[in-house]
Amino acid sequence: MGRTPPHPEVSQFDLQQVLEALVDPVRRSIVAQLDATGADLPCGGFDIPVSKSTATHHFNVLREAGLIRQYYVGTSRMNSLRRAEVDEVFPGLLDALTRQPVRKT
Numbered sequence: 001m002g003r004t005p006p007h008p009e010v011s012q013f014d015l016q017q018v019l020e021a022l023v024d025p026v027r028r029s030i031v032a033q034l035d036a037t038g039a040d041l042p043c044g045g046f047d048i049p050v051s052k053s054t055a056t057h058h059f060n061v062l063r064e065a066g067l068i069r070q071y072y073v074g075t076s077r078m079n080s081l082r083r084a085e086v087d088e089v090f091p092g093l094l095d096a097l098t099r100q101p102v103r104k105t
Contacts, residue, residue: 008066013089021065022097026050027058031067034081035098042076 022028026048033046048055059079062068069080086094 003072005060005063005070007063007069010066010085010089013066013086015090017065018067018086018090018093021061021067024058024061026055027062028097030058030062030079031081031094032098034068034079035083035094040078040080042073042078044076 022031029048030046034041043055043059046055048058050058059068059070059077063070067082067086069082071078071080081094083094
């Protein structure tokens with residue numbers, strides 16, 4: 001295990017905790033960016049308007065809710081979206097979150 005932080009098992013996912021994690025626009029942006037890239041990203045690879053310490057808090061909230069998985073590659077803490085696991089427990093939630101809004105003209 002080493003430096004890898006703890007992650008909840010799928011059976012421990014809690015809807016209230018997931019929704020509270022996603023209520024914040026910065027955290028929704030992190031999830032959306034991971035979904036859009038389809039790749040794992042280092043903490044410094046996100047376009048978010050907050051300080052490093054505040055970003056750390058947001059990543060921790062997402063990890064503790066089970067939305068992301070974090071691991072190290074060298075000195076970089078990488079983040080991956082746990083899409084398949086979240087979709088298993090809460091089908092359609094991430095699709096609704098990451099779907100681009102339809103604009104009426």
